[in-house]
Amino acid sequence: MSALASPQLALAVPVVGAVLIAITGRWPNLREGVTLVTSAVLLTVVASVLPDVLAGNRPEATLLTMLPDLALELRVEPLGMLFALVASALWIANSIYSIGYMRANQEQHQTRFYVCFAIALASTMGIAFAGNLLTLFLFYEALTLSTYPLVTHHGTPEVKRAGRVYLGILLGTSIGMLLLAIIWTWALAGTLEFRHGGILAGRASEAAIAVLLALYMFGIGKAALMPFHRWLPAAMVAPTPVSALLHAVAVVKAGVFSVVKVIVYVFGPDTLATVGWAQWLPVVAGFTIIAASIVALRSDNLKRRLAYSTVSQLSYVVMAAALLTPVSIAAAALHIAVHAFSKITLFFAAGAIYTAAHKTEVSELHGIGRRMPVTMTAFAIGALSLIGIPPMAGFLSKWYMMIGAFDARHLFAVVVLAVSTLLNAAYFLPIIHAAFFRSEGPPVRDHGEAPLPMLIATSATAAATIGLSIFPYLALALTGALTQR
Amino acid sequence: MIAAHLPALQVVLPLIAAPVCVLLRRPLAAWLLALIATWASAAVAIALLLQVLEGGTISYMLGSWAAPWGIEYRVDIVNAFLLVLVSGIGSVVVLYARASVGYEIPVERQYLFWTAYLLCLAGLLGIAITGDGFNVFVFLEISSLGTYILIALGRDRRALVASYQYLIMGTIGATFIVIGVGLLYLLTGTLNLADLSSRIGSVSHPRPQLAALAFLTVGISLKLALFPLHLWLPNAYAYAPSAAAAFLSATATKVAVYLLLRFYFSVFGQSQVFAHLPLPEVLLVLSLAAMFVASTVAVFQRDVKRMFAYSSVAQIGYITLGASFVSLTGLTGGIVHLFNHAVAKGAIFLLLGCVALRMGQPTIERMAGLGKRMPWTTAGLTIGGLSLIGVPGTVGFVSKWYLVLAALERGWWWLAIAVLISSLIAVVYVWRLVEVCYFRDPSGHEDRVSEAPLSMLVPALLLAAACIFFGLYTSATVGTAAQAARSLLENLR
C-alpha cells in the first residue's frame, strides 16, 4: 500500500498514459479507453496518499538534483493534496466529456489532444506536489507549454493570434517576473523550500518583501490578476473541454494554488502582516473582482462571460489569501475546490449547448431549458454555487471569506465581497431565468440534449458540487490543516 | 607511455590526419579518416580531463624543451573542459556530416572539406591546449584558415563573399592578437603564458600594458563576434555548409571566449592595468548590447540560419556578461553557458541541415508546415529553441539562473531584469518558427519532403536530447564550470 502511495507515482501515471495514448492513436476507442483508465488510476494513486496526509505526515520524494544545493523535490502537504484530488477527480469527468464533445463535433487531431491533456495533468500533479519553488516553476512552465497545443487546437489564424496572447502573457510573466522572484528568494534565503512560517522571515527589508510580493503575484500569471488576465479570455478559442481544463481543473487552479502556497509557505502570513507596503494586494485583487464581474455582465458570448467570471473568482482566492488570517486563508483554499467543481459544470453546460444547439450567445438561450433540462439544471447548480447561495458549497467559502475579512478589519474586502455577490447574481441569474422561464424565439432547429458522455460528465460534476455542499468535511479538514503546525 | 604524451597527441592526431586526407581523394576514405581522428581526439580529451580532475594541472614540454624557453602545453580544468567540448561536438558532427556533406558539396571537393575540417579541429584544440602566447596565434591562424575554406565550400555563391569578409576581419583580429602578444613579450621577455602572468605584476609602466590589453581585446573580440565586431558571423553561418555551420557555431567562438578568459584572468590577473581601465564595465555594456540588439535583429530575419546566427551573437553576449561579473557565480554562469550554448546551437544547426537537405536553404516561408512532414526534426528544433529561451528543464535555464543570481548578488537588479527580458525577445523569434512549422500548411513543392536520413537525424537529435539531459543533470557541467571559474579567479589580485 505504501508503494502505491508515493507522490512520484502521481507524476508517472499521466506520463505513461500520454505515451500509451500516443501509441494507440490509430484505434480511437482503445485510445479513449487508455485515457479513462489512466485518469482512474491517477485518482486512485492520489487518493491513496490522502490518509497519510490526513494523519499529519508529509510524504516526500527527491527526483533529481538539478542545480548544486537545489533538487527537484516533491512534498505533499494539505493544500497540494486538495488540489491534486480536485484535479485528478475532474480529469475523469473531463475525459468522459471530451470523448463526447470531440466526437460530436468531429474534431481533428484527437490523439494530439489527449496526449497533451495527459502531459498537462502530469504537470499539474507536479505543481500540486512540488516541494520547493524550483520544482513548482519547472512544472508551471511545463503546464504552459503543454496547454499551448490544446489552446491552439483548431489551428486557424484567429486561434494562432489568441495562442500568442496566451503564451506571450504566461511566459512573459513567468520568465520576466516569477523567475526573478524565485532567484531573488534564493539569494536572500538560501533555500527555496516551502516551510511553515515562510523562509523570508528576517532575511529581507520591508521594501524588498513588498517588491518581491509584487513580482510573485504578477509573475504567477495563471492567477489572472489584472492587468495580466488577458490570456484567459483569449484562450476561449479552444475547444470547450480545454476551456474546462483551463478554467477549472488545472491552469487557473495552478495559478491561485501557487499564490496561496507562496503567501503561506514562502512569505508566511506573519511576516507579510508586518509589512505595511504589502497591503496593496487585497486592493488590487478586489479591483480585479469587481472589474472582471462588470466585464462579465456586459459580455453576450457565454464562454467570454464565464471566462471573466473565472478571472473574478480567482481574485476571490487571492484577496482572501491576502487578508492573511487563518480563516481567510482556509477559505481561499476551500474556494479553489468549490470554484473548480462549479466552474467545470458551467463550462460543460456551455459546451453542451454549443454542441447540441450551436448557440454561443447568452441572448440566444431563451427557452433552452425546455429542450435541455439536465444541462441547464446543472448550469443552475453551478451558477448558484458561485453566487454563494446557501446551502451550496460556494456559500461556505464566501461565508468564511466574510468572517476572515471581518477578522482582519478589512472594510474594503467586505464591501467587495458583498458587491461582487450581487454582480454574480446579475450575470448568472438572467441566464437561468431566460432558459427556463422564457419561451424560445422563432425555432431555429430542433435539438435535444447533448450526446450522452457529455451529459454524464455534466451531471456528475453538478452532483459533485452538491456533494461538496453537503459533505464538505474532507475539504475542510485539508484546508484547516493548512494554517496549523 | 602514451598517457605521458596525451597533450601532444591531442593536436597531432587531427593535424597529421589533415594532409593524409588530401592524399585520400575518395570521399568515403577521407570521411573515415576524419571520423577516426575526431573520435581519437575526443578520447584523448576525456583522458586529459580525467587526469586533470585527479592530479591537477598538466604541464607538457613540447620536444622536451623546458619552459619558459620551449613551447609548453598546459592543461588545467578550464581548457580540459573546453577540449572535451570541442572534440565532443566534433565527434557528433562528423557522424552527421557524411550525408550532409555528400549532399551539399560536389563529390570532387569533399575530401577538401574533411581536410579543412581537420585543420580547423587541430587549430581549435591547439588554441585551447597551448600555454605559449605566440603558439596561440599560430593555432588561431591554422583554425581560421580551415574555417575560411569550410565556409567557402557552401553551395550559395554568397558563401564565398562571406568567407572573404571573414578572412579580412579574422586576419585583422589575429594580427591584433599577435601585436598584443608582441607587446607583452617586449614588456616581460617571455611568451609563455604562465610565466607572463607571474612577471607582469612587476611591470611598472601601465601604458604598454594597456596597449597590449587593448589590442588583445579587440583582436579576440573580432574572433568572438562580440558586438559590434560580429558582422562576419551572420553571413558566415548562414551560407556555410550545414555541418560546418553547426561545428563552427558550437566551437569556434567558444574557443575565442576561452582565449579572452585566459588572457584577462590568467595572464593579466596580477597586473595593475585594470585599475586604469574599467574593463568589466565595458564588457558588460557590450554584452548587453549584443543580447538586445542581436536578438531584435534575429526577429526580422527571413532566412532561418541567419536568424539563429544572430541568436548566436546574442548568446555569446550572455557568456561575456558572465565573465564581466568577475565573481564566482557570474563566471560559472558564463563558462557553463559555453557548454550549454554549444549543445543547443549545435543541435539547432544540425537539424537545420536536415531541413536544408530536403528543401534547400531554410527560410521561414519554406518551412511552413514542417511539423507534419518532418516531425522529429521540428520537435528537436523546438527543444533547441526552448533552450535558447531558457525554459526550465533545458540547458539554457541553468545558465540564466547563474547569470541572474550573479546580478542579484551584486545588487544590480536592473541587470537581472535585462537578462530576463532579452530571453523574452528570444521567445518572439523562436515561437515564430514554431508557429510556422506547426500552424501553416506546407506550400507547393514542399509537401513531398520527409525526414532526413537517420545518419543525420540521430546525431542531431542526440544533441537535442543532450539539451534536456544537461538541463536536468547539471552536476557535471556546473561542477566543472565552477571549478574552472574558481581557478581563474584565484589568479586575480
Add this chain to the structure above:
Amino acid sequence: MNVFDYVNYWIAILLLIVGIYIVIARGNLVKKLVGLSIFQTSVYLIYISPGKIIGATAPIIAEGFELYSNPLPHVLILTAIVVGVATLALGLAIVVRINEAYGTIEEDEIHAQDQDPE
C-alpha cells in the same frame, strides 16, 4: 625623445594605419588583400625592431662576441610571414572564385548583385 631614434616604430604605425585604411576604403577585393598584407608587415617591424640592440651582433658563440641581438623575434616573424603568405594565397583563391561567380571583384557591385534576387 628624439623622433628619429624611433623611426622604425613610426613606420610600423604608419604601415598599420595605411593597411587598415586600404582594407576599409578600397572596394576592390584584391586591393583589400594588398592592404591586409601591408598591415601585417607593420607587425613584423614591431617585433623585429626591439630585438636589435645597438652595437650587438648575431648570437655567435665564439671569442670576441659578447653582445647578442635577440634572435627570437626573427623566428616568430618567419612564422608570421608564412601565415601571412598562406592567408594571402587563400584570399586570392577566394577572389578568383568570386570573380567566376559574380563576374566582378568590386565590393559594391557584388553587394548590388546580392541584393537584387533577395
